[in-house]
Amino acid sequence: MKKLRFQIGTLVGLALMGMTATSCLDNEDPYNAGFVFVKPASPYTYLFANNTEDSLVMQCLGPWEITQSSGSSWCKVERTSGKGNATYSLRVDFEPNTTGKSRQVQFSIRDTDHPDKAYSSWLYTQYATRGDGSLGNAALVKGITSSDGWNASIEYDAKARPVKYELRNPEGSLSDQLTVAYDERNLQVTVSRGGATMVGAMNGDYQPVELTGATDTIGYASQYYSNGMPVSATNAFKFVATSNTRGTQLFSYLLNGQSLLPDSLHKADSIRYMRRWKGEATDYIVKLKMEYGSQDNRCQSLDVNQLLLGFAECHPMQLLSMFRYTRSTSIVARALTAEGDINVTTELNADKSVSRMTVKDARKGTEVVYDFTY
Numbered sequence: 409m410k411k412l413r414f415q416i417g418t419l420v421g422l423a424l425m426g427m428t429a430t431s432c433l434d435n436e437d438p439y440n441a442g443f444v445f446v447k448p449a450s451p452y453t454y455l456f457a458n459n460t461e462d463s464l465v466m467q468c469l470g471p472w473e474i475t476q477s478s479g480s481s482w483c484k485v486e487r488t489s490g491k492g493n494a495t496y497s498l499r500v501d502f503e504p505n506t507t508g509k510s511r512q513v514q515f516s517i518r519d520t521d522h523p524d525k526a527y528s529s530w531l532y533t534q535y536a537t538r539g540d541g542s543l544g545n546a547a548l549v550k551g552i553t554s555s556d557g558w559n560a561s562i563e564y565d566a567k568a569r570p571v572k573y574e575l576r577n578p579e580g581s582l583s584d585q586l587t588v589a590y591d592e593r594n595l596q597v598t599v600s601r602g603g604a605t606m607v608g609a610m611n612g613d614y615q616p617v618e619l620t621g622a623t624d625t626i627g628y629a630s631q632y633y634s635n636g637m638p639v640s641a642t643n644a645f646k647f648v649a650t651s652n653t654r655g656t657q658l659f660s661y662l663l664n665g666q667s668l669l670p671d672s673l674h675k676a677d678s679i680r681y682m683r684r685w686k687g688e689a690t691d692y693i694v695k696l697k698m699e700y701g702s703q704d705n706r707c708q709s710l711d712v713n714q715l716l717l718g719f720a721e722c723h724p725m726q727l728l729s730m731f732r733y734t735r736s737t738s739i740v741a742r743a744l745t746a747e748g749d750i751n752v753t754t755e756l757n758a759d760k761s762v763s764r765m766t767v768k769d770a771r772k773g774t775e776v777v778y779d780f781t782y
Contacts, residue, residue: 440469440492441519441526448530455534456613456670457505457544458567462532464498470519470526480513483532489520504568505534506545510671535670538568539613541732542706547761547782549710555777558583558719562728565590568709569614570728575719584724590614599626599725604651613670615730623652626725628733631660642668647734649723655685657723661734668733675700675736679743681717694745701741703754708761708780711735715778716743716750716767739765747771757782 446465453462464485470492474485482503490496505511512533519526537543548568552560557578565571575584586601590610597610597619604624608616618627629646631639639645647659659681666674679696694717705713713736714727729735739762743750748770755764765778 439522441522442469443467443472443517443526443528444469445528445530451530453530453532454612454670455502455532456537456539457535458538458569458614459534459612460502460504460567462500462502464500465496466517467495468492470521472517473520474515474517476516477512477514480511482511482534483513485515492519500532502532502534504544505536508536508543508545510534510536537671537706539615539732540569540709540729541670541711541735541737542568542709542729543704545759546706547708547757547759549708549761549780549782551781552710552715553779553781554715554719556718556774560719560727562710564709567614570709570730573724573728575724577719583719586724588730601724602653604653613732615732619725624654625650626723626731628731640665641733642666645733647723647726647731649725651686653686655683655688657681657683657721659723659726659734673737675738676734681721683721696750697744698736698740699742699744700736700738701752701754703739703756703762704760705735705737705739707756707759708782710780712754712762712765712778712780713740715765716740716752718767718776745771 606619
């Protein structure tokens, strides 16, 4: 009779996940079986609709085989079997999620010599939405023209991420321009706007929380109670952009306790917009109480609600939805202000993306029509 030896192993920086062991007395020779995982670090991994790769890093003490749940051909691991006493670093590939719904795949690994004694499993969940908050099947807006003479063009990479934005004013001159670079190895995003360069950390959503540079800063900021305590972002938060050359824009969002989790539906109850361009002596302030229609604002890549006050007041990073929490998931139908209402009507394409949006501003007595090309 020999005692079964199940070796877990101790490796610096490695995490044990979901292993099962059985010890007993029998006639089998001693053996090693089990798995030590570096990645994934948790049995549950969450992905955005435009995430297309991950890695599986593990030490296998015995020969092994990987299987996956049925109906999950959209996800593939580089290798599904191997030998023991070895460490593996394997690529995991995902197809972009264009189903409009979240989906899951479960992987299981077993020691092929002792399948009932050493096994583990892990789960990937891929959201319905991309990192910018648009649905994975949302159409990519390539251009916008407005009836008051503005013209915007947008370019994207293979992961549906904006990489270039240009805006021309009614005179035809270049009014704004920015380029975006994504460094997935170092989890960093770099934005160049005019002569300013800003850098920020990003996660799997490819989005920064803050971008900072020598002259410009863009990012989220907390609201505070009168006692100095920060307000939860699910209740209220701010988006602030400061520039030595342009001035300051500040958008305050009131949510009143709505979820900001990926795939969640949320709509700003009200928005307070303040800006002071460089050289101006006073702030321009608009307070907006929002009403929404039934149209989904996630069916195109851009956040069309950002055009409510016109291109001149629109911040391009919000229009591109690079700070997705500012993106309400429904399209505005009306915004009430003390000076008069702003009414919005939209025409949709067959895929529910916006084809045309008309904004009637009673404060100014204007009507602006925006046409979108894809």
